[in-house]
Amino acid sequence: MRLNGWIIYNGHLPGNKFLDFAEWLQKAAARKDVPAKIWKNNELLSFLTADEVILIDDDEQLLPNFVIFTDKDIYLANQLEQMGVRVYNCSDAIRISDDKILTYQALSIHNLPIPKTIIAPKIFMNNVEVDHATCDKAVTTLGLPMIVKEAFGSFGEQVYLVHTAQELKEKVAMLQGKPFMFQEFIDSSYGKDMRLHVVGDEVVAAMMRTASDDFRANVTAGGTMESYQPTPKENEIAIAATKAIGADFAGVDLLFGADGHPIICELNSNAHIRNMYDCTKINVADYIIDYIVDKEK
Known part of the structure; x- marks a missing residue:
């Protein structure tokens, strides 16, 4: 049976970067001959009665084999899971990732390095x-x-x-x-961090981000980026952190600890990939689609 999927993003967020992420995934799926329809979350209404759990949409389409969920609408993600659709990442991973307190609790329980x-x-x-x-x-x-x-x-x-x-x-x-x-x-990481993109059991791309006049290194906040080769320890921690929140893939931000050991700053279950591509020329979308195709066999 031929695979087909949906890609869901938030229809109410301003700007084009959220649609852009969905389109990168869609193009990667097309290269694998996997049709993937893009939906806004507000085009799929969760409908509940005492007898059924369904979606209301304009096209009345059959459910897909899988959904790539690039949004944080965990209620819609959970609805799809209740209807038997495999969601990447699952609603629970999105929920934990979106709440940084829950994230740190999950990391701490797995004895992973975090700031106090x-x-x-x-x-x-x-x-x-x-x-x-x-x-x-x-x-x-x-x-x-x-x-x-x-x-x-x-x-x-x-x-x-x-x-x-x-x-x-x-x-x-x-x-x-x-x-x-x-x-x-963590003053040893003032204005710099590293973003490792994990897919499955592998770090597929990484970059270092640096800000000249801010303690935060986010590129969106004005930081610069360069390709980065993580150490085996950094790879190990990033993969373990992704598994700790139950995600299939994630952007993992690590800080540079004073003793040279990496410290986990944050995880993003819906990490955008254009900056990573611009920096490294690695298209993370291809790895995500390969991973999903392998899981859905």
């Missing part, structure tokens, strides 16, 4: 008096400067470097109602 992290106690609403004893304990445990990182965010935009206890208390007051964490600052 304190999870901020949950606050349900704004305009309440914050218990500053939490900040004091964070400073005592982690020192200053430190990182304050929101659980949800992309492109480094919800990550903050704070230098003083007062600045920390002001930042915590601003984040009321949002899940976040306090984290050790």
Whole structure:
């Protein structure tokens, strides 16, 4: 039986980079003679009754053999799984990856190297008096400067470097109602990190990212990139981290530890691949499609 798939991206996000990612995957699938239809998530409505779990769409198409889910709409991903469709990455991997607190908990349980992290106690609403004893304990445990990182965010935009206890208390007051964490600052990796793209049991491409005037190295935030040859240890950690969150493929960001050992910064289950291609001339989409075709045999 001939394979066919869907590629789903978010139809409400601005810009073309999300569609661009889907189109790269679609072209890679075509090179393998695997038809793959692109859908916006808002074109597929999850419909539930006491008797059925289905999708409402305009074309009433038959379900595919597989779905590549480039979005974070875990409810739609879970709906597809309930309908018997194999989703890459699965909804649980997307859920863990999207929530950085859950990510660090999964990595810690597998004894993988992460920055020392304190999870901020949950606050349900704004305009309440914050218990500053939490900040004091964070400073005592982690020192200053430190990182304050929101659980949800992309492109480094919800990550903050704070230098003083007062600045920390002001930042915590601003984040009321949002899940976040306090984290050790790895100063040996100031303005630089590495992105390793894992597919299955292999690191298929890697680059180093550097920023001249920011502690974050994200290319979207102005960092530069160059091709990078990871060490065996870096490869091992990136692959183990991907498996720890239950993902089939992921972009794994590693920091340069002071002792030369890599430290996991973040994982992205939907890591875009154009920058990686521009930097390394390696098309990660081809590896993802090869992996899926092999799994679906």
